[in-house]
Each structure stands twice: as structure tokens, then as C-alpha cells.
Amino acid sequence: MYIEQIYELKNTSMSAEMSAGISVADISLEIDYREHDLIRLIEEDETFRKNVRYETKNMDVGDIILYANEQPIYVVERKSISDLNSSVKDGRYREQKARLKKYKRDNPSVRSIIYLLEGHNVGRYKMPIPLYYGVVFNSVIRDGIVIYHTNDISDTKTWLTYLIKKVVEHWKLINVHSESNGGTERGTEPSDGRSYLDSISVKKRDNLTPELCYVQQLCQYQGISPTIASRICEKHKTMVELIQHYNECDTERKRENMLCNIEGIGKVLSKRVYNMLFATPTLSSTPNN
Numbered sequence: 278m279y280i281e282q283i284y285e286l287k288n289t290s291m292s293a294e295m296s297a298g299i300s301v302a303d304i305s306l307e308i309d310y311r312e313h314d315l316i317r318l319i320e321e322d323e324t325f326r327k328n329v330r331y332e333t334k335n336m337d338v339g340d341i342i343l344y345a346n347e348q349p350i351y352v353v354e355r356k357s358i359s360d361l362n363s364s365v366k367d368g369r370y371r372e373q374k375a376r377l378k379k380y381k382r383d384n385p386s387v388r389s390i391i392y393l394l395e396g397h398n399v400g401r402y403k404m405p406i407p408l409y410y411g412v413v414f415n416s417v418i419r420d421g422i423v424i425y426h427t428n429d430i431s432d433t434k435t436w437l438t439y440l441i442k443k444v445v446e447h448w449k450l451i452n453v454h455s456e457s458n459g460g461t462e463r464g465t466e467p468s469d470g471r472s473y474l475d476s477i478s479v480k481k482r483d484n485l486t487p488e489l490c491y492v493q494q495l496c497q498y499q500g501i502s503p504t505i506a507s508r509i510c511e512k513h514k515t516m517v518e519l520i521q522h523y524n525e526c527d528t529e530r531k532r533e534n535m536l537c538n539i540e541g542i543g544k545v546l547s548k549r550v551y552n553m554l555f556a557t558p559t560l561s562s563t564p565n566n
Contacts, residue, residue, distance in 0.1 A: 299445060299448045300445060304330070305329075305331065305347075306330070306331040306342070307332050307334060307336065307342040308332070308333050308341050309333070309334070309336040310333040310334060310335055310336075312340055314430045315434060318431060319331065322434070329441060337376075338352060338377050339352040341353040341437070349386055350386060350388050351388060351440065352381065352387060352390050352391065353393050354377060354391070355393045355433060356393070356394055357396055358394060358396040358397075358401075358404060361412065371493070374420065374422075375503070378390070378420065390420075390422045391424070391425060394424060395429060395433060488510070491515060492506045492507060495510070499549065500546045501550065508542075509536065509542075519554075520554065522535065523551065532551050533551050533552075534547055536550055
């Protein structure tokens with residue numbers, strides 16, 4: 278639909294003002310090979326297929342990466358509302374987001390991480406409204422992640438076409454922003470969270486170390502950030518050791534307050550961690566994602 282308009286820019290001579298611009302020929306896509314429906318729609322669109330370079334592969338981060346002049350510019354993570362709900366509950370969402378932020382930090386050319394959420398009826402997928410808005414606003418305000426909504430996979434393909442069109446049209450502006458930021462980003466991880474990002478690999482399989490597994494387990498508790506989890510790990514080296522230290526306390530109150538001597542942990546949070554380890558856990562509707 279709009280690819281034809283973009284393609285016209287291929288053979289159009291640019292004025293001196295736009296000499297730093299690009300055309301659709303300078304755009305390429307990497308698409309995760311598991312995105313079967315999206316790939317099928319692209320392959321069925323002859324104009325898109327002929328004019329936009331794309332490659333399907335096993336992606337370490339994101340589902341789509343848009344490149345301009347061979348540099349990654351936008352990383353897109355596509356999720357249905359149902360998948361978002363499941364990934365938040367089982368912890369995949371937090372781990373995926375950490376790897377996306379790590380990739381962005383390591384690749385200064387990346388302008389934004391984009392979450393593309395398919396579907397609008399949150400209630401239909403039994404996702405609690407407070408949980409949904411917690412995910413959205415934490416991602417936008419705290420993490421600097423851009424969120425778009427589409428109706429379905431067909432709408433997602435149309436959105437992708439628009440994205441290519443706008444990158445071509447506004448490349449000069451995008452490039453100026455990237456250079457003026459000097460590789461920094463809105464929503465960059467605070468300095469006290471650097472150690473966690475430093476230890477994360479963009480490849481999921483490389484994150485399966487005992488140390489990172491322990492950190493990620495602790496991060497499942499509401500209020501425990503990667504930074505605070507790392508501080509717990511420094512004092513209580515393993516989960517087994519943490520439980521042993523709890524068992525060595527001779528009163529319930531001492532167990533509840535055992536973590537209070539760790540920076541960033543007060544009585545409420547210390548008690549919460551203890552209760553989650555030694556009592557039947559309950560899922561919160563507003564986790565700190």
C-alpha cells in the first residue's frame with residue numbers, strides 16, 4: 278500500500294538539504310523465523326517482498342529489527358495480550374526486557390525498543406487491568422520503551438510498512454537525535470542497575486548461570502529490583518544459604534527482619550521475602566515489572 282510510495286524515493290535525486298537522507302533500498306529487516314503469520318503476509322505482498330530486503334533467522338532479542346544503512350535502529354518485540362499476560366506471570370517478561378535493554382545499551386545506533394501489543398480487549402484474555410497498566414506505564418515511564426497497539430497480525434504488517442515509510446521520510450531527524458544523544462537513551466538503566474545489565478547476555482541461553490538464576494529468582498518478589506537482589510546475593514551467596522540463614526534465626530521476628538541490614542530493604546520488604554519463601558505465595562495483581 279505505502280511501499281510503492283517509498284520505492285519512488287529510490288530513483289529520486291535528493292536536494293543538498295536532504296543529501297543525508299536514505300531510501301527504502303537502505304532499509305532491511307531481520308524477522309524471527311517463528312513469526313510464521315507475519316512472514317506469510319509479507320511473502321504474499323509482492324510489492325513489499327520485491328522492494329524491502331528482509332531475512333528470517335533465529336533472533337536472540339526481539340521479533341523484528343529494522344536496520345538503516347546496516348545499523349540497527351528499532352527493535353520490535355511483538356506480543357499478543359494473552360502472551361503478555363502469560364510472560365508476566367511466569368517471569369519471561371522481565372528476563373526478555375533485561376536482554377532488550379542490554380542490546381540497546383550495547384548498540385548506540387538503536388533509537389528505541391518497541392513493544393507491539395496485538396489486541397485491545399484486555400479483559401478477554403483475563404489479564405487484570407492493574408497488572409496491564411503497571412506493565413505499560415513501567416515500560417514507558419521507567420524503561421523508556423515505546424508501546425504501540427495493533428488489532429491483529431494483518432494490522433501489524435501494515436504498521437511495519439508505516440514504520441519503514443516514516444524512517445525513510447524522517448531519517449535526517451532520526452540521525453540528528455541519535456548523534457546528539459551520543460549513544461545515550463531515554464529510560465537508560467540507572468547507574469545502580471548497571472551491574473545487573475553488565476552480567477546479562479542478549480542470548481538467553483548464556484544467562485543460565487547459577488548466579489543469574491539466583492538473581493532472577495529473587496527478582497520475582499514484588500519490590501526486589503536487580504540491584505537489591507545483587508546485594509542479597511553478596512550477603513547470602515545461594516538460595517540454599519539464604520534459607521539456612523533464616524533457619525538459624527531463633528525467633529519469627531528475627532527471620533522477618535533478617536534482610537533489614539541490606540541497603541534498600543526495610544521491614545516490609547524483608548518480611549515479604551521471608552513470607553514468600555516460607556509460606557504459600559500469592560500472585561500480586563501489580564508486580565513491579
